[in-house]
Amino acid sequence: MTNPLRALGAGLLLIAGLAQAAPQHALTLYGEAPKYPANFQHFDYVNPDAPKGGILRLPGLSGFDSFNPFITKGNAPAQIGLIYDSLTYHSPDEPFTEYGLLAEKIDKAPDNSFVRFILNPKARFHDGTPVTAEDVAFTFNTLIEKGTPQYRHYYADVAQVVVEDKLRVRFDFKHPDNRELPLILGQLQILPKHWWADRDFTKSSLEPPLGSGPYQITKVEPGSALRFERIKDWWAKDLPVARGQYNFDTIQIEYYRDSAVALEAFKKGSFDVNLEYSAKDWATGYDSPALSAGKFVQQSITNHNPVGMQGYVFNLRRPLFQDARVREAIALLFDFEWANKQLFYGAYKRTHSYFENSEMAASGLPDADELKLLEPLRAQLPPAVFTQAFKPPVSDGSGIIREQSRRAYQLLTEAGYRIDNDKMVDANGQQLSFEFLNFQANLERVILPFKRNLAELGIDLQIRRVDVSQYINRLNSRDFDMTSAIWSQSNSPGNEQREYWHSSSADNPGSRNYMGLRDPAIDKLVEGLIRADSRKALITHARALDRALLWGHYVVPNYYVDTWRVAYWKRFGRPAVTPLYDYGLLTWWEEAQASAPAAAPAEPAQEAN
Missing domain, CATH: 3.40.190.10 (Periplasmic binding protein-like II)
Incomplete structure (x- = not known):
């Protein structure tokens, strides 16, 4: 039976929305004007008269065994998105602007309490069936109930989805602070409810799915x-x-x-x-x-684009990595300058930030605005967050890293380790030993010098190479000590940060909280970033979060290229x-x-x- 108070509230919300919200052709994060006006004909970066036809041949790596990219099971091809349309189209010419695609118009409440998508009546799936608001609601509910954990984190602030009529669907929010939420809901790739009616969404399949895309x-x-x-x-x-x-x-x-x-x-x-x-x-x-x-x-x-963080990630679920001094010591033994000179032809830059190649990367000491966020968390954060600018070690590129090795030895002795018969052992005489899970053949040439540097300090690193399917299964089940990981970032980071660093994602198979991070201070910084109400506030929150992550020594930062x-x-x-x-x-x-x-x-x- 419908709760009458809830129904009344939804009705009042709808009336308020009709009175206040004006349909828009585009959404921006902070209500700024989009680059392209309502009557634009095409993007600046296309040739509107480009001829159609021909073939584009591309490579794929490591195969595929599923066409369902929305669940944790299976390995779907990266190009599967070509068959789907989303509610909106993300412009690659702006930091974060969404233009209508399946949604002809978008209504966003002035107080950001809901967003309404008004579908284009011409929208069709490939079988000719119209795309309706029921399909949108079906897609959202299915992803929340049966999709990968990332959807539950992405859309955690959605209170309900309401089908208003055949072409109108409204998402009500639990609170108005998540300014990114209307835009990321626009990125929903809409699934046909009728096609999935007699199929099991939780199972991987190589049956070509029905879509509405190009x-x-x-x-x-x-x-x-x-x-x-x-x-x-x-x-x-x-x-x-x-x-x-x-x-x-x-x-x-x-x-x-x-x-x-x-x-x-x-x-x-x-x-x-x-x-x-x-x-x-x-x-x-x-x-x-x-x-x-x-x-x-x-x-x-x-x-x-921001390049985010690429690094060797520690699995904090392993007891040996729960001491930050051990993690810092191991990270000191990665010699980027030698690798860049000898292996990479000087092509790379060292990663210094989780928001690398962007204005959101922390630098120097925290400024006054950052300190307002960090000071209440001082007791929970590493002291260096407030006193030092994070900087990975720098060698002379010769391959001799005595200074880093001495500092690593000092940290390990402080953590209770000692050298015994050329092995770094703990109080019980157990050698500091761990495994690097890998599926990429060309990554081994980078790991092997790291392994040698660790061995010179009595640390045993074993490289375990597996096939892609086994790698994905072990990554999802968190069955690894260390592996290589990438956390991509956008120009407007938001809800995905929950999936990366928040305690709520630590135990979810398939989330990108690979390290198993559970830190109340990090959680508060993540929530603050998601609720940032201006570009300036977003940058400040990102920098504060960056410092906390860097000084936690959760990864061995790698390298990047900005082309x-x-x-x-x-x-x-x-x-x-x-x-x-x-x-x-x-x-x-x-x-x-x-x-x-x-x-x-x-x-x-x-x-x-």
Whole structure:
């Protein structure tokens, strides 16, 4: 039976919303004007007259065994989002602005107590069924009940979803402080309720799902190849957010065992575009007759996005890592300068922040605004948060790190360790020993020098290489001592920080709180960041959180590059402008027809690259 008071409250909220909220074509975080006005025709970074047709061939790594990216089970292909439309479209030309896609208009309450999405009546799934408010509510409720833990953290401040009519759906909030919530709700990829009615959402499957997006899956070779075909009568093709994009008739994905095999296939013309992550390969790996003949090019495109944190993460659930002095000591023995010189051709910068490459990165000592946030937590935070600027150790690049080793030895002795028969042992005589869980062949050449530095201080590091499926299972079940992890950041960090660092996510399989962090001070800083009410406040909160995380020594900070390294065969047209926060691949178009795909190359012998 419906609670009459709740129904009355919802009715009053609806009346207030109709009286106060004006429909908008776009949402911004703090109510500032979007870059593009309501009558805009297309984004600046596209060619609205780009020809349609042709094929784009891309690589995939490590295979796939599921088309359901919304649950923890299985490994879904990264490109699966091509088949779905979201309520709004995130502009890669602005820090955080959402324009209407499935939602023709958006009503946000002036006090941020709710958001209403008014669907485009033209919106259709690929089977011709209209997209309705019931589909939106179904998607939200299904993700909350059956999806990965990230959805429960992302949408924790949603009180209820209300279907007002066929095209109107409203999300009511528990409180008005979460300014990001209307925008991240707009990012919901909407699922067809009727299609899922007789299917089990909790199970992974290779049945191509039904979507409403610009592409559909037309060919599947499980684990090895995938083909997407453009929907030529896609309902949204003439919308301003879509014009000039999704120009290829076919997007073909071929999967390779690892990046080394994929690189050799690229040089032979087996696929068209390669986004390179290896500094060594970028410097030397592309040398080939095709490069000399000018058949493909290498281009570094400036990346204006925060790069977040990449590092070796400690699993705090392991007793040996619960002492911050042990974690700091181990981190001291990672010699970035030597690795950058000897392995990376000087291509990388050292990561100093969880919000690296952005104005949200902490620097120097906390300013007055940060201290207002940190002082109430002083007793719970490391003293260095208030007295020192965090800075990873710096070596001379020679490979000799005596100063770092001496400091690491001092910290370990303070933590109760001693040297016995060239082994670093605890009070019970047990050697300080742990395992590094890894699935990437080319990462081992970086870990091995770290392993040697640890061994010189009597610490035993074992490298455990597993396949991707086993790695995902062990990561989700938290069955590891240390592994490599990346926490990506946006220009407007918010609700995802709960999933990264908050105590509520520590025990959730599939969350990105890999370290198992449970810290009341961190929790308060995360909540404060989510509720920041201005850009200035957001920056202050991010910097304060950054300091607390850095001085907790929860990771061994690695390195980053502030460009996209893109190699591509010279058969594409590209717009004159590249968006600030993406390299714009789906705005390209075919100018020269691809040759027939080359035969799959023989896999070369592996090496530590």
